Amino acid sequence: MEKLFEIHVNITGSMGVKSKSCEVNLVSFNGKACGKYFNGQVLGSGTDTQFAYKNGRVLLSARYLLQGIDIDGQSCRIFIENNGSFEDGFTPRLVTDSKALSEFEDTPLYAEITSTQSELTVAVFKK
Numbered sequence: 001m002e003k004l005f006e007i008h009v010n011i012t013g014s015m016g017v018k019s020k021s022c023e024v025n026l027v028s029f030n031g032k033a034c035g036k037y038f039n040g041q042v043l044g045s046g047t048d049t050q051f052a053y054k055n056g057r058v059l060l061s062a063r064y065l066l067q068g069i070d071i072d073g074q075s076c077r078i079f080i081e082n083n084g085s086f087e088d089g090f091t092p093r094l095v096t097d098s099k100a101l102s103e104f105e106d107t108p109l110y111a112e113i114t115s116t117q118s119e120l121t122v123a124v125f126k127k
Contacts, residue, residue: 004104005035006123007066012045023052029120033066037101038078040068059085062122070098082111082122092124 009031016025027048032041046064053059066078076098084090090111094104108127113120 001125001127003035004124004126005033005038006121007031007033007042009120009122011120021054025050033068037071038066038068040066043067057085060090070100072100074098074100076101
Protein backbone atom coordinates (compact mmCIF):
# COMPACT_ATOMS: atom_id res chain seq x y z
CA MET A 1 0.00 0.00 0.00
CA GLU A 2 1.37 3.34 -1.04
CA LYS A 3 0.65 6.76 0.45
CA LEU A 4 -0.43 9.23 -2.22
CA PHE A 5 -0.47 12.34 -0.01
CA GLU A 6 -1.69 13.60 3.33
CA ILE A 7 -3.78 16.60 4.27
CA HIS A 8 -2.90 18.58 7.39
CA VAL A 9 -6.27 19.92 8.53
CA ASN A 10 -6.99 23.17 10.39
CA ILE A 11 -10.50 23.27 11.86
CA THR A 12 -12.04 26.70 11.36
CA GLY A 13 -15.52 26.29 12.85
CA SER A 14 -18.46 24.06 13.59
CA MET A 15 -22.22 24.14 13.99
CA GLY A 16 -24.82 21.49 14.50
CA VAL A 17 -28.14 20.21 15.69
CA LYS A 18 -29.10 17.62 18.29
CA SER A 19 -32.20 15.45 18.02
CA LYS A 20 -33.59 12.60 20.09
CA SER A 21 -31.72 10.05 17.93
CA CYS A 22 -28.45 11.74 16.99
CA GLU A 23 -26.30 14.82 16.88
CA VAL A 24 -25.14 16.22 13.54
CA ASN A 25 -22.16 18.58 13.39
CA LEU A 26 -20.84 20.38 10.34
CA VAL A 27 -17.14 21.01 10.84
CA SER A 28 -15.48 23.46 8.45
CA PHE A 29 -11.77 23.30 7.75
CA ASN A 30 -8.89 24.33 5.53
CA GLY A 31 -5.43 22.88 5.24
CA LYS A 32 -2.44 21.85 3.16
CA ALA A 33 -1.69 18.65 1.28
CA CYS A 34 1.76 17.19 0.75
CA GLY A 35 3.16 13.98 -0.64
CA LYS A 36 4.77 12.15 -3.53
CA TYR A 37 1.82 12.55 -5.92
CA PHE A 38 0.36 15.94 -4.95
CA ASN A 39 1.16 19.13 -3.05
CA GLY A 40 -1.35 21.93 -2.56
CA GLN A 41 -4.06 23.35 -0.35
CA VAL A 42 -7.75 23.12 0.43
CA LEU A 43 -9.68 25.68 -1.64
CA GLY A 44 -12.14 27.71 0.38
CA SER A 45 -13.50 25.62 3.19
CA GLY A 46 -14.02 21.87 3.35
CA THR A 47 -16.88 20.37 5.36
CA ASP A 48 -16.91 17.25 7.50
CA THR A 49 -20.43 16.14 8.38
CA GLN A 50 -20.39 14.10 11.59
CA PHE A 51 -23.36 11.95 12.63
CA ALA A 52 -23.08 10.91 16.29
CA TYR A 53 -25.81 8.42 17.22
CA LYS A 54 -27.14 7.68 20.71
CA ASN A 55 -25.73 4.13 20.49
CA GLY A 56 -22.19 5.57 20.25
CA ARG A 57 -21.75 5.07 16.50
CA VAL A 58 -20.15 8.02 14.68
CA LEU A 59 -20.21 8.31 10.88
CA LEU A 60 -18.12 10.91 9.05
CA SER A 61 -18.48 12.32 5.55
CA ALA A 62 -16.00 14.98 4.41
CA ARG A 63 -15.95 16.85 1.10
CA TYR A 64 -13.31 19.25 -0.08
CA LEU A 65 -11.48 20.59 -3.11
CA LEU A 66 -7.69 20.78 -3.34
CA GLN A 67 -5.62 22.90 -5.71
CA GLY A 68 -1.93 22.34 -6.30
CA ILE A 69 0.77 20.58 -8.29
CA ASP A 70 0.72 16.91 -9.32
CA ILE A 71 3.66 14.48 -9.55
CA ASP A 72 4.40 15.71 -13.11
CA GLY A 73 4.64 19.35 -11.97
CA GLN A 74 1.29 20.28 -13.52
CA SER A 75 -1.28 22.51 -11.88
CA CYS A 76 -4.44 20.59 -10.99
CA ARG A 77 -7.44 20.23 -8.75
CA ILE A 78 -8.65 17.22 -6.78
CA PHE A 79 -12.12 16.76 -5.30
CA ILE A 80 -12.27 14.31 -2.40
CA GLU A 81 -15.28 12.76 -0.71
CA ASN A 82 -14.19 10.67 2.27
CA ASN A 83 -16.79 8.51 4.05
CA GLY A 84 -16.58 6.07 6.93
CA SER A 85 -16.03 5.56 10.62
CA PHE A 86 -13.16 4.86 12.98
CA GLU A 87 -14.56 1.34 13.49
CA ASP A 88 -14.97 0.41 9.82
CA GLY A 89 -12.33 2.60 8.17
CA PHE A 90 -12.52 5.43 5.65
CA THR A 91 -13.00 5.24 1.89
CA PRO A 92 -12.11 8.32 -0.14
CA ARG A 93 -13.37 8.98 -3.64
CA LEU A 94 -11.14 11.15 -5.80
CA VAL A 95 -12.02 13.19 -8.93
CA THR A 96 -9.29 15.19 -10.65
CA ASP A 97 -8.38 17.13 -13.79
CA SER A 98 -4.79 15.85 -13.53
CA LYS A 99 -3.75 13.40 -16.25
CA ALA A 100 -1.06 12.00 -13.95
CA LEU A 101 -3.51 11.35 -11.12
CA SER A 102 -6.57 10.32 -13.15
CA GLU A 103 -5.83 6.61 -12.59
CA PHE A 104 -6.72 7.10 -8.91
CA GLU A 105 -10.33 7.88 -9.83
CA ASP A 106 -10.77 4.13 -10.49
CA THR A 107 -8.27 2.78 -7.94
CA PRO A 108 -9.45 1.45 -4.56
CA LEU A 109 -8.32 3.97 -1.95
CA TYR A 110 -8.44 4.16 1.81
CA ALA A 111 -7.67 6.88 4.32
CA GLU A 112 -6.24 6.99 7.81
CA ILE A 113 -7.15 9.82 10.15
CA THR A 114 -4.84 10.67 13.03
CA SER A 115 -5.03 13.50 15.49
CA THR A 116 -3.08 15.12 18.26
CA GLN A 117 -4.05 18.06 20.44
CA SER A 118 -2.77 20.46 17.80
CA GLU A 119 -3.28 18.71 14.46
CA LEU A 120 -5.55 16.46 12.43
CA THR A 121 -4.04 14.56 9.48
CA VAL A 122 -5.79 12.61 6.73
CA ALA A 123 -3.48 10.26 4.82
CA VAL A 124 -4.75 8.86 1.50
CA PHE A 125 -3.41 5.50 0.30
CA LYS A 126 -3.93 3.30 -2.73
CA LYS A 127 -4.64 -0.35 -1.89
